[in-house]
Amino acid sequence: MPDRAPPPVDRLLPTDEARDLLALVRDIARREIAPTAAEEEDAAHFPRELFTLLSEAGLLGLPYDSAHGGGDQPYEVYLQVLEELATARLTVGLGVSVHTLATYALATHGTDEQRAAHLPAMLGGGLLGAYCLSEPASGSDAASLRTRAVRESGGDWVINGTKAWITHGGIADFYTVMARTGGEGPGGITAFLVPGDAEGLTAAPPERKMGLKGSPTAQLHFDGVRIPDARRLGEEGQGFAIALAALDSGRLGIAACAVGVAQAALDEAVAYARQRRQFGRPIADFQGLRFLLADMATRIEAGRALYLAAARLRDAGRPFAAQAAMAKLHCTDAAMQVTTDAVQVLGGYGYTADFPVERYLREAKVLQIVEGTNQIQRMVIARHLVGPETR
Template structure:
C-alpha cells in the first residue's frame, strides 16, 4: 500500500489494492495506445471487479464503499489511464440520479444492470449554448400518451454512441429552474442519433460526441424524481461528479510525479543524478506538495459526503485544486524529462494533454470559483 494511502478498513485496502493491480496489469499498456473507445474495451473486467458501482449499496449491485474509498480506487485507475478513470466517474454520475431519486421499483428494475457493466452510462445535460449554465437548456420532453417524447441535442456527451443508457435532462415547462426533468433513456431507443466522435487533444479512451434526440419516446416510468426536479438532481450529481474528476486529477498528477522522480534518479548530469541538483529537486518538491494538497482537499470533501454533511463547496474546491495541480504537475513533468518529455517515449506528454480536459469537465475551473464564492456569500 503506497505511503499516502490512509484507508478505513482492511476491506477498503483490499478493494483499492484490487484496483491498483488491475490498473498496473491491464490498463497501463493499453493507455499508451490511446485508442478511442478504451473504456468499452475493458467494460467487462470493470464490471467483474465491481469497479463500475463502487459507491453504491451492495443490495442494488454496487460495492458498498464509502466515497473516500471509491475515490482512492479511482485515483489508482487514473494513474495508469486517466481516460478510464474519467469514464468510470461519468458512469457513476450517470447512475446517481436513479440511485438517489428513483422509486424502489425503478431502482430494482434498472440499477443493478447499470452497475454490473452491462452498459455504460452517458450524462446528457450540456448543450452547445448551455454548458456552464444548465438552466438554459432547450431540449424538450413533451407529454404524450403513456410517456414523453424528447427532442433536442446534447453536446460533449462522454460515451456518446457507446453508452447503454443516457441520463437525459430536458424541459417539461418553461420555468427556468423548475421546468427541467430527468429521464432514463435506453441508448437503442428509436430517434437517437449520434454525431461522429469529437476530435480531442487528449482523453481519447472515452469517446465524446453530440447526441440528438428526435421525438424519442420513453414511457412515463422512466421519469426520475418527478417533473420539475431535474435541475436539482443534475446539480447534486455534479457535486459528486466533481469529486470523481478530482480523483482522476490526483491519480494523473501522482503518476506524473512518480515518473519524474524515477527519471530524475536515473538521469545523471555533471556527475550526479539530476534529482540532486537543487533546481530540479525543488521543482519535484513543489510537484509533490501540489499532489498532497489536492488529495487532502478531495478526501476532506469525500469524508463530509460520507457523513451526510454539506459538501458542495468542498467539492468545488477539491475539483479546482486537483485539476489545476494536475495541469501544473504534468507540465513540470515534461520539463523534468527535458527533450524526451516532449516525445511519446514517456507517458508524461500524454498526461499533460489529458490534464487539460480536467480543468474544463464538470464545470470549468472559473465556474468552480463562482460556486465557491456563492457559498461564501451565503455563509457570511
C-alpha cells in the same frame, strides 16, 4: 522510461475490506490497464472490455447500495479507487466517474420499482452509462437548456433536441438526460432514463480532442425519442436540482482523477531524474530540480487531502458542495501545473511521445473544463462565502 515501478501511494483506509479493494484495483491497473494505455490512447481506442472487467469485479457500483448490486463503499474509498485507475489511464478513471454520475439520478431519486428494474444491470451487469446535461448553446449556463420532452395523451414522453460534450456518447447503454418539460429556467427541467438503443437517438462522430482520445465525446441527437413515463426520474421539474446534486459528487470524482494523473506524472519525473545523468551525476542531485519535484509532490498531497476531506463530509451526511468545488478547482489546477513541470523535468524527451508526460499534460487540461469549468467552481465557492451575486 522508468526502470522500476514506483511505490504505491501510502493510504490511510478505514477498513481491511477497503485495503483489499485498493490492492485489487492496483493489480488490475498494473496488469490490465497501464501496459496498453499509451498505445490505445494514441489510436483513440475505447477499452470497452476493461469496463466489462471492472463491472465483473464490482468496481462500477462502489458507492451504491448492495441491495441493487452496489459495493456499499463510502466516497472516501470510492474516490481513491478512481485515483488509482486514473493513475494507470485517465480514460478508465474518468469513465468510471462518469458512469457513477449517470447512475446517480436513478439510485437517489428513482422509485423502488425503477431501482429494482434497472440498477443491478447498471452496477454489476456490464452496462455503461452517460450523463446528458450540456448542449451546444448551454454549457456553463446549463439551466438554459433547450432539449424538450413533451408528454403525450397516452403518457409517453417524446424528446427532441441535441446534447453536447457527452462522454461515452454513442457507445453508452443508457443516458441520464435532462430535458425541458415546463417553462424557462431550472424549474422547468426533468430527468429521464433513456436506453442507448432508443429509436430516434443518434450520435455524431466523436469530437477530435487534444487529449483523452480514448474516451469518446460526442453530440447526441434526439429526434422524436419516445420513452414511457416509467423512465422519468424524480418529479417533473426536479431534474435540475438532481443534476446539480449529481455534479457535486461528480466533481469529487474529477478531483480524484486529477490527482491520479498528477501522481502518474510525478512518478515518471522522479524515475527519470534518478536515472538521467548530466555533468557526471544524476540530475536528481541538483537542488533546482529537487525543489521542483518537492513542489509537485506537495501539490498532489494537498489535493488528495482536500478531496478526501470533502468526501468524508459527504459520507457523514453533511453539506459538501463548497468543498467539492474547492477540491475540483485545486486538484485540476494542480494537475495542470504538475504535468507541466514533469515535462520540464524530462526536458526535450518530455516533449516527445516516447514518454507519457506529454500525454498527461494534454489530459490534465480537460479536467479544468469538464463538470463545471474552474471559473464556475470559483463562482460556487464565492456564493458560499458571500452569497449570490446581486443584479
